[in-house]
Amino acid sequence: MTRIFQISDPHIVPYGQLAYGQVDTAAALTRCVETINQCLPDVGPVDMAIVTGDLTDFGTQEEYHRFRTLMEPLEIPYRAVPGNHDDVPNMRECFADQSWMPTDGPINWLSEFADLTMIGLDSSAEGQAHGHLTETTLAFLKSTLDTHQGQRVIVALHHPPILTGIEKMDTQNLRESRELESILSGYDGELRLTCGHVHRNIVAPFGNVICQTAPGVSHAVNLDLREGAPNCLTIEPGGLLFHETRGGIMTHSIPVGQFPGPFPFYPDR
Ligand SMILES: [Fe+2]
Ligand SMILES: [Fe+2]
Known part of the structure; x- marks a missing residue:
């Protein structure tokens, strides 16, 4: 069995700052x-963690180094794809010592396990909030799926190709949704799409696959589905996802933090 934790949208800011003047994102990470x-002894062994974008808030070198420092205590290896708040050259430089980081081009990668193939895609577009898959990235996805036909696959990218009803996020969704759907529809095997960006745990169909967006580590985009809704965050409890290959790809949503328990339901039995 393969097990993967998914962290999304940590939005690390420079030392001494709060994201948007409100959120202590470093403490949340x-x-x-x-x-x-803390979960590892109960659910392990776990193969890897992935970070689905917006590692930093402004994409500066200081923020990336702070991110790496904050992630150092993590007891499993991790890799990441960029989001719209990231800066590809600075992210590449910060992770230049990591085997998964390409030396140039989009930050796409492939990670193969016994019963799962993980594909990370770079959906960032320099200076833009919306998602973009370059021809290089689309070709990488297509060729990788072609060589892994019939296998179980998770494709991870920051920008979801679906519309969530949250207007200010939907205007920033992935522009190449149709091209992505076309490539995925040609795949003959179990495939899951997992994203970030919306800072909410949302599950929806996308073509013939399931698309999920991960909750943010520290804050959420406000759930306001009205037309013209203001662009707001809420400091809801943060969360993360945990994927495992249990028959099919099964995904758990886990709140960030320490909570009372576990308590036996029936301690006297
Ligand atoms: Fe984000
Ligand atoms: Fe984002």
Whole structure:
């Protein structure tokens, strides 16, 4: 069995700052790492963690180094794809010592396990909030799926190709949804799409696959589905996803933090 934790949208800011003047994202990422480490004895062995974008808020070198420092206590290896708040050259430089980081081009990668193939895609577009899959990235996805036909696959990228009803996020969704759907529809095997960006746990069909967006580590995009809704965040409890290949790809949603328990339901039995 393969097991993967998914962390999304940590939005690390420079030392001494709060994201948007409101959110202590560094403290939240620390709690997230502690949450995973605490889970490991109960759910392990776990193969890897993935970070689905917006590692930093402004894409600066200082923020990337802070991100790496905050992730150091994580007891499993991790890899990441960029989001719209990331800066590809700075992210590449910060992770240049990691085997999964390409030396140039989009930050796409492939990770193969006994019963699962993980594909990471770069959906960032320099200076833009919306998602974009370059011809290079689309070709990488197509050729990788072609060589893994029939296998179980998770494709991870920051920008979801679906519309969520949250207007300000939907205007920033993935522009190449149709091209992505066309490539995925040609795949003959179990395939799951997992994203970030919306900072909410949402599950929806996308073509013939399931698309899920992960909750944010530290804050959420406000659930306001009205037309013209303002662009707001809420400091809801953070969360993360945990995928495992249990028959099919099964995904658990886990709140970030330490909570009372576990208590036996019937301690006297
Ligand atoms: Fe984000
Ligand atoms: Fe984003």
